[in-house]
Amino acid sequence: MDNQSLDPRVKRLKLNTGGEPVTVHEGENWNVFEVFHQEKRGAHHEHVGCVHAPNAQLALVFAKEQFARRKKCVNLWVVRSADILSFDTEDEDMFANNLDKTYRDASGFKVMEKINKFKKSTHDKE
Amino acid sequence: MYGGGYIFDEPDKRQLKEEQLHDDPEKLVEFEARIARGEKIEPGDWMPSEYRRQLIRLIEQHAHSEIIGALPEGTWITRAPGFKRKLALIAKVQDEIGHGQLLYNAAETLGKSREAMINDLLSGKSKYSNVFNYPAETWADVTVIGFLIDAAAIVNQVANAKGSYGPYCRALERICYEESFHLKQGHDAFIELATGTPAQRAMVQDALNRWWQPIMHFFGPPDKNSVHSEKLMQWKVKMASNDDMRNQFLDAYVPKIWDLGLSLPDENLKKDPVTGKWCYSDPDWDLFKKVINGGGPCNKERLDVRKWAEEHGRWVRKALMNPAEKTTAPVA
Amino acid sequence: MTRNEAISQMLTAMADDALIQGHRNSEWTGLGPIMEEDIAFSSMAQDKIGHAWALYRILHENLGGTEPDRFAFLRGEKDYRCCHLVEMPNGEYDFSLVRHFLFDHAEAVRWEHLQQSTFEPLALTARKLKGEIKYHTLHANAWITQLCRAGEESYARMQSALNVCFPLALGIFEPSPEAETLLVNEKIYAGEATLKEQWLDRTYNILSVAGLNLPSEGSVTPAYGGRKGYHTEYLQPLLDEMGYVFRLDPEAVW
Numbered sequence: 043m044d045n046q047s048l049d050p051r052v053k054r055l056k057l058n059t060g061g062e063p064v065t066v067h068e069g070e071n072w073n074v075f076e077v078f079h080q081e082k083r084g085a086h087h088e089h090v091g092c093v094h095a096p097n098a099q100l101a102l103v104f105a106k107e108q109f110a111r112r113k114k115c116v117n118l119w120v121v122r123s124a125d126i127l128s129f130d131t132e133d134e135d136m137f138a139n140n141l142d143k144t145y146r147d148a149s150g151f152k153v154m155e156k157i158n159k160f161k162k163s164t165h166d167k168e
Numbered sequence: 169m170y171g172g173g174y175i176f177d178e179p180d181k182r183q184l185k186e187e188q189l190h191d192d193p194e195k196l197v198e199f200e201a202r203i204a205r206g207e208k209i210e211p212g213d214w215m216p217s218e219y220r221r222q223l224i225r226l227i228e229q230h231a232h233s234e235i236i237g238a239l240p241e242g243t244w245i246t247r248a249p250g251f252k253r254k255l256a257l258i259a260k261v262q263d264e265i266g267h268g269q270l271l272y273n274a275a276e277t278l279g280k281s282r283e284a285m286i287n288d289l290l291s292g293k294s295k296y297s298n299v300f301n302y303p304a305e306t307w308a309d310v311t312v313i314g315f316l317i318d319a320a321a322i323v324n325q326v327a328n329a330k331g332s333y334g335p336y337c338r339a340l341e342r343i344c345y346e347e348s349f350h351l352k353q354g355h356d357a358f359i360e361l362a363t364g365t366p367a368q369r370a371m372v373q374d375a376l377n378r379w380w381q382p383i384m385h386f387f388g389p390p391d392k393n394s395v396h397s398e399k400l401m402q403w404k405v406k407m408a409s410n411d412d413m414r415n416q417f418l419d420a421y422v423p424k425i426w427d428l429g430l431s432l433p434d435e436n437l438k439k440d441p442v443t444g445k446w447c448y449s450d451p452d453w454d455l456f457k458k459v460i461n462g463g464g465p466c467n468k469e470r471l472d473v474r475k476w477a478e479e480h481g482r483w484v485r486k487a488l489m490n491p492a493e494k495t496t497a498p499v500a
Numbered sequence: 501m502t503r504n505e506a507i508s509q510m511l512t513a514m515a516d517d518a519l520i521q522g523h524r525n526s527e528w529t530g531l532g533p534i535m536e537e538d539i540a541f542s543s544m545a546q547d548k549i550g551h552a553w554a555l556y557r558i559l560h561e562n563l564g565g566t567e568p569d570r571f572a573f574l575r576g577e578k579d580y581r582c583c584h585l586v587e588m589p590n591g592e593y594d595f596s597l598v599r600h601f602l603f604d605h606a607e608a609v610r611w612e613h614l615q616q617s618t619f620e621p622l623a624l625t626a627r628k629l630k631g632e633i634k635y636h637t638l639h640a641n642a643w644i645t646q647l648c649r650a651g652e653e654s655y656a657r658m659q660s661a662l663n664v665c666f667p668l669a670l671g672i673f674e675p676s677p678e679a680e681t682l683l684v685n686e687k688i689y690a691g692e693a694t695l696k697e698q699w700l701d702r703t704y705n706i707l708s709v710a711g712l713n714l715p716s717e718g719s720v721t722p723a724y725g726g727r728k729g730y731h732t733e734y735l736q737p738l739l740d741e742m743g744y745v746f747r748l749d750p751e752a753v754w
Binding site for chain 2: 045047048049050051052055056057058059061063064065066067068069070071072073074076089091092093094096097100108112122123124126128130131132
């Protein structure tokens with residue numbers, strides 16, 4: 043049966059206009075791969091999103107057009123989302139910086155103070 | 169592209185109570201404080217069940233709007249005049265599909281699979297932006313959609329991009345960037361007609377007349393009729409009121425239309441010099457409801473086309489599907 | 501026939517192929533089997549139309565041809581030089597994929613040769629398009645090999661699409677003896693027979709991995725005629741549609 047679409051592309055399709063339900067089955071849209079994008083040589087690969095793909099080869103093929111069709115890009119990585127291990131977000135407190143740990147920080151070492159003190163003391167002796 | 173406003177439904181009272189019983193009050197305080205500080209919520213975070221439910225609904229409907237939105241403009245892909253217009257239109261419709269892809273991924277992080285969302289679209293359970301239930305009758309319609317509906321969508325999406333849910337904001341950041349190309353190419357094609365031959369001008373005026381009411385509907389019913397959004401605003405799910413967004417849109421774009429000597433089919437449309445707010449005739453809100461509920465000129469066709477695409481793509485998806493594999497959600 | 505006439509004839513055929521193939525592929529935009537593939541296939545449709553545009557510009561700017569939009573959108577059917585393969589309606593995705601595979605490998609072979617063409621504008625364009633075409637064949641190879649190893653239904657679909665497409669695809673290499681001799685002598689390109697042999701080698705490598713059987717060349721009738729202006733019943737309606745808006749007022753700017 044001819045449909046009355048204004049879109050000639052659609053008009054050529056044999057649409058099922060009977061209103062029967064169409065169901066997509068779980069897993070039919072494949073699995074999820076995270077995509078990492080390298081903007082230029084020497085730069086880190088950065089996470090930019092994900093694609094649904096049946097395997098890594100097609101994930102890469104898809105990622106190329108979904109994540110690099112505009113933005114500058116020299117390389118992409120894809121990795122199965124299931125293979126990414128991360129901390130629980132509620133463990134964010136582990137990352138809190140303890141301000142007392144100044145021995146890890148350049149600012150924790152007051153070199154100039156010591157030099158000035160030394161210079162002052164030798165100057166005072168003279 | 170998407171319009172806000174009518175997308176939030178009122179929760180089922182009894183169900184809500186039960187869900188809220190499970191919401192740890194201490195965690196809720198912490199959650200709300202985090203949002204008040206301007207921090208983002210990430211997929212693994214604790215969140216109230218109502219926040220999750222409304223976000224899934226919002227992002228899913230936004231995603232549906234992108235892939236359904238590809239259809240009215242797709243109407244003119246094979247007829248676009250000249251290389252530049254032809255390529256820009258294909259690229260634009262392609263972007264809408266790309267936006268759908270980003271948004272479904274964002275919604276998936278909240279625990280609903282892409283398949284389940286597509287099924288809810290196909291069955292009519294889940295809605296999409298009403299504006300796409302109207303036909304794109306002439307080439308000028310494409311320019312009006314590309315210019316004004318994308319402009320309206322930008323108002324909405326820029327607001328949403330400041331919301332509280334990390335994955336949605338990240339998707340919107342990219343989407344807004346691409347929408348600015350859509351708006352520009354739409355504006356360019358619109359101006360070409362508006363400054364062209366008398367027949368071209370008549371064509372674009374006719375398209376404006378037909379699209380004006382759907383555009384006024386785009387941001388949803390007036391604020392006075394949607395009183396349940398305080399919580400959603402506090403949670404930064406809903407970021408701006410319908411009337412504010414509509415006003416912002418009118419303020420930016422009505423002058424651009426009038427500048428070209430084109431008219432809009434509303435005698436009452438004018439800016440109040442005192443309040444700075446735009447006055448307009450109320451669009452037909454009963455019609456709006458009727459179209460949402462399936463009574464628009466293209467509702468059936470849009471879903472029939474999506475069903476065709478899903479059915480005819482099925483053998484490809486099934487062939488490469490691995491039933492033994494457990495599917496996972498995106499991590500971020 | 502002069503050198504420039506021969507070049508124009510070749511470029512028109514190449515450009516018409518790319519335009520019509522891109523146009524057909526763009527019909528899938530928004531209707532593809534899954535969003536990710538929809539996006540990829542649409543990009544390649546845009547690339548094809550872009551290649552056509554680049555070639556029409558060379559015709560216009562270097563060879564005294566008509567302005568590209570008018571030339572591409574307003575010619576009569578008999579003046580198109582595309583092969584029958586690209587004119588065919590999309591059918592199901594199997595047909596579109598196999599056509600894409602056969603067509604894009606032919607493009608890849610042709611454009612690689614043209615990088616060394618003595619006709620400088622063409623050599624320049626060939627070098628510019630190299631990366632795009634590489635992606636097109638990579639995409640096609642991935643799909644062909646995967647779908648052919650993904651169960652009986654999928655394999656059978658691909659094999660029958662190949663049976664339909666192969667004689668049509670041979671039409672890409674329809675000989676035009678007079679122009680070819682001239683172009684080969686001038687080192688502008690390698691000639692259809694040479695390109696066809698390389699194309700058969702390349703596609704065979706993938707088809708054998710996929711386990712598909714290529715019909716023997718002798719057993720099929722190549723779909724010739726397109727290069728001489730004889731087309732299938734599908735081209736005229738496509739052209740009516742493509743030029744519809746433009747023809748509302750060919751003098752207006754759109």
